[in-house]
Amino acid sequence: MNTNNVTVIGLQWGDEGKGKVVDALADQSRYVVRFCGGANAGHTVTVNGERFALHLIPCGILHPSVMNVVGNGVAFDPETAWAEIEALRQRDVEVGPGNLAISATAQVVMPWHKTRDQLNEKQLGEKKIGTTARGIGPCYADKANRSTAIRVGELLDENTLVQKIRLIGAIKNRLFESLFDGEALNLDAVVEQIVQLGRNLAPMIRDTGGMLRRAVATGDRILFEGGQGSMLDIDHGTYPFVTSSSVSACGVPAGAGVPPKAVGHVVGIMKAYTTRVGAGPFPTEQDNETGEYIRQRGKEFGTTTGRPRRCGWLDAAVVRYTAALSGVDELALMLLDVLSGLKELKICTGYTLEGRPVEDFDPAQLGNVECQWETLPGWSEEITDCRRFEDLPAGAQAYVTRVEEVTGCPVGLISVGPGREQSLPHHTQIEGLA
Ligand code: IMP
Numbered sequence: 001m002n003t004n005n006v007t008v009i010g011l012q013w014g015d016e017g018k019g020k021v022v023d024a025l026a027d028q029s030r031y032v033v034r035f036c037g038g039a040n041a042g043h044t045v046t047v048n049g050e051r052f053a054l055h056l057i058p059c060g061i062l063h064p065s066v067m068n069v070v071g072n073g074v075a076f077d078p079e080t081a082w083a084e085i086e087a088l089r090q091r092d093v094e095v096g097p098g099n100l101a102i103s104a105t106a107q108v109v110m111p112w113h114k115t116r117d118q119l120n121e122k123q124l125g126e127k128k129i130g131t132t133a134r135g136i137g138p139c140y141a142d143k144a145n146r147s148t149a150i151r152v153g154e155l156l157d158e159n160t161l162v163q164k165i166r167l168i169g170a171i172k173n174r175l176f177e178s179l180f181d182g183e184a185l186n187l188d189a190v191v192e193q194i195v196q197l198g199r200n201l202a203p204m205i206r207d208t209g210g211m212l213r214r215a216v217a218t219g220d221r222i223l224f225e226g227g228q229g230s231m232l233d234i235d236h237g238t239y240p241f242v243t244s245s246s247v248s249a250c251g252v253p254a255g256a257g258v259p260p261k262a263v264g265h266v267v268g269i270m271k272a273y274t275t276r277v278g279a280g281p282f283p284t285e286q287d288n289e290t291g292e293y294i295r296q297r298g299k300e301f302g303t304t305t306g307r308p309r310r311c312g313w314l315d316a317a318v319v320r321y322t323a324a325l326s327g328v329d330e331l332a333l334m335l336l337d338v339l340s341g342l343k344e345l346k347i348c349t350g351y352t353l354e355g356r357p358v359e360d361f362d363p364a365q366l367g368n369v370e371c372q373w374e375t376l377p378g379w380s381e382e383i384t385d386c387r388r389f390e391d392l393p394a395g396a397q398a399y400v401t402r403v404e405e406v407t408g409c410p411v412g413l414i415s416v417g418p419g420r421e422q423s424l425p426h427h428t429q430i431e432g433l434a
Contacts, residue, residue, distance in 0.1 A: 005222045005264030007249045010229030011322040013276040016269040017334035019043030022059040022225045028432050029223035031067050031215055032060025035255030036245040037227030038075030038109055040132040042303025053303050056081045058225050069208045070102040073255020075139040076152055077109035078197040103208040104153030111190055112172040113138040119180045129241055130278025132304050140244035152205055155198030165191050209257025216262045224252045230322035238363045241280025249326035268328035270319050272336040275309040277302050281367035284348045285312040298338040313346040316406040321361035323409050330412035330428055333403060337416040342378040349374050349406050384417045389426050
């Protein structure tokens with residue numbers, strides 16, 4: 001198969017800046033496809049100085065000739081989706097069946113999933129995962145359970161939908177009341193809300209897998225837009241402190257309904273440092289002045305929840321692992337400008353465990369390892385106005401080169417600010433990436 005498709009995925013714990021890269025590539029793509037996660041994602045794109053925060057609708061929505069697809073692997077929250085569609089329309093962005101297709105086989109996030117997410121976390125207390133409370137885990141749990149799940153296509157058949165909501169809703173309410181001491185949901189209100197949302201969204205509900213396989217056959221470019229980051233992958237991340245779907249490039253075929261070869265050229269997005277939201281191991285975390293410096297300069301507060309993100313030095317061992325997992329062809333190194341002003345920069349290049357070097361990266365051991373550090377000189381200049389690699393101070397150039405060496409992947413683009421013009425092409429093989 002000859003494909004010019006591109007897959008964009010996060011290589012850390014999410015929030016790497018995927019939205020900006022997807023936005024840049026969307027112009028040359030016919031389809032932009034979400035294949036994992038749901039409204040837990042938060043992609044921010046800035047176009048002509050206007051900031052758009054999208055959670056469920058693919059980033060290609062800002063490009064008139066793109067068909068945006070919410071794939072079958074997504075946990076689809078109709079309430080959030082409709083609110084986003086309305087907000088976009090208010091800002092004169094057209095959204096309809098001509099540019100948005102929602103998979104009939106995606107899972108519906110129901111109100112009880114959000115309630116359950118919150119109740120779970122409350123019960124776990126200190127041991128909680130720190131989820132985004134968007135109902136993601138409980139929705140995918142019902143997907144695996146099958147009999148208590150509702151798929152998007154079922155929104156189209158009102159009679160059956162109402163029966164199903166009442167049946168499943170009654171089961172959920174019994175659980176909330178008896179196990180969690182929680183309040184029962186008002187099922188009349190749930191029926192009314194979901195039926196109305198189904199009517200609103202009906203024109204956009206389709207067999208997206210068939211549509212994408214036709215595109216694969218004709219060679220129209222598809223851009224797969226990852227959510228979260230590979231260290232949050234349900235199988236390959238820091239389990240149980242992960243999200244509930246396959247968020248690496250391995251999740252593309254199953255989550256979009258395309259053959260594995262359709263994944264195409266894989267661009268791995270990484271920050272020049274590391275952040276994480278929620279609980280779980282984070283070996284390079286800097287819970288100190290350095291972390292605070294990065295948080296303030298990088299505006300490291302959650303797009304979805306507003307939570308301050310945990311910040312730390314670049315963990316290149318993580319990136320080496322996640323890049324290998326997804327077969328990354330090139331890296332996009334984001335937020336390099338945030339590191340300006342630090343005298344010295346540290347990179348974690350590997351780990352030791354009980355004094356011995358760790359050969360194979362094992363996410364399950366991440367809470368027990370010691371970092372092997374390398375220290376590089378920093379740079380004092382602001383670099384947000386640099387437009388070419390050669391414009392960067394020597395320290396920044398050396399940092400980029402070291403990232404390539406340690407991860408074993410070329411850096412395709414370097415980002416020094418949120419604007420489209422603040423992307424410096426480096427070793428990219430994709431036209432239009434920067
Ligand atoms: P959930 O996906 O809401 O269940 O949350 C599980 C974990 O993944 C929590 O630590 C969240 O903070 C994290 N998470 C989920 N989505 C994102 C994201 O888009 N960016 C960063 N972290 C995320």
